[in-house]
Amino acid sequence: GAVVSQHPSWVICKSGTSVKIECRSLDFQATTMFWYRQFPKQSLMLMATSNEGSKATYEQGVEKDKFLINHASLTLSTLTVTSAHPEDSSFYICSASLPGYSYEQYFGPGTRLTVT
Amino acid sequence: TQLLEQSPQFLSIQEGENLTVYCNSSSVFSSLQWYRQEPGEGPVLLVTVVTGGEVKKLKRLTFQFGDARKDSSLHITAAQPGDTGLYLCAGARGSGYSTLTFGKGTMLLVSP
Numbered sequence: 001g002a003v004v005s006q007h008p009s010w011v012i013c014k015s016g017t018s019v020k021i022e023c024r025s026l027d028f029q030a031t032t033m034f035w036y037r038q039f040p041k042q043s044l045m046l047m048a049t050s051n052e053g054s055k056a057t058y059e060q061g062v063e064k065d066k067f068l069i070n071h072a073s074l075t076l077s078t079l080t081v082t083s084a085h086p087e088d089s090s091f092y093i094c095s096a097s098l099p100g101y102s103y104e105q106y107f108g109p110g111t112r113l114t115v116t
Numbered sequence: 117t118q119l120l121e122q123s124p125q126f127l128s129i130q131e132g133e134n135l136t137v138y139c140n141s142s143s144v145f146s147s148l149q150w151y152r153q154e155p156g157e158g159p160v161l162l163v164t165v166v167t168g169g170e171v172k173k174l175k176r177l178t179f180q181f182g183d184a185r186k187d188s189s190l191h192i193t194a195a196q197p198g199d200t201g202l203y204l205c206a207g208a209r210g211s212g213y214s215t216l217t218f219g220k221g222t223m224l225l226v227s228p
Contacts, residue, residue: 004158006158034215034216041223042220042221043204043218043219043220043221044159044204044218046215046216046218049215091156093158093159095158103146103147103149103164103166103208103216104147104149104161104164105149105161105206105216106161107151107158107159107160107161108158109157109158110156110157110158112156
């Protein structure tokens with residue numbers, strides 16, 4: 001149980017375009033999902049916390065207009081990188097908490113974004 | 117400010133050796149998780165500790181939460197090449213849904 005999927009697993013896009021990444025909890029309902037960014041050989045950096053049916057809470061320094069997060073259902077959250085630039089290239093990972101076990105997070109496999 | 121300090125940052129050992137990874141903070145956490153991440157994949161939850169002084173074992177891995185809930189350790193006995201990966205500790209503070217504070221990670225390489 002507690003399986004989280006992400007799609008796509010990797011994507012290459014041109015500078016100036018937008019890219020949508022999906023995060024799904026496959027066998028449980030996730031009230032809260034989290035989006036992280038990870039640079040090579042570094043730890044995870046929390047970008048935002050997404051609650052179903054409400055606006056996401058962004059961490060300091062993360063541009064909410066650039067990284068649009070939508071959590072429309074209890075099993076799906078999306079991250080849209082708008083007007084992507086090469087510096088947005090990174091490994092994006094989502095996670096979800098099990099209801100009742102809010103301190104444990106289960107991570108998706110990640111999405112490798114390369115902006116050319 | 118780095119709230120969780122992990123050490124060592126990198127560890128290269130031979131198969132069969134023992135090792136310990138440390139995760140330290142000046143802050144108190146309500147719980148602490150250990151994850152392992154392989155290249156190109158998301159972190160996988162290994163264990164959660166919530167009680168000060170708690171010890172949990174997962175096969176050859178032993179996790180301990182400090183009495184004051186400010187630090188934790190991961191000990192691996194007789195390491196195997198399959199243990200290779202990035203080990204991350206992450207602390208949660210507060211109740212309800214809780215964001216995690218991650219350490220910088222320990223990259224473990226176990227050679228045959």
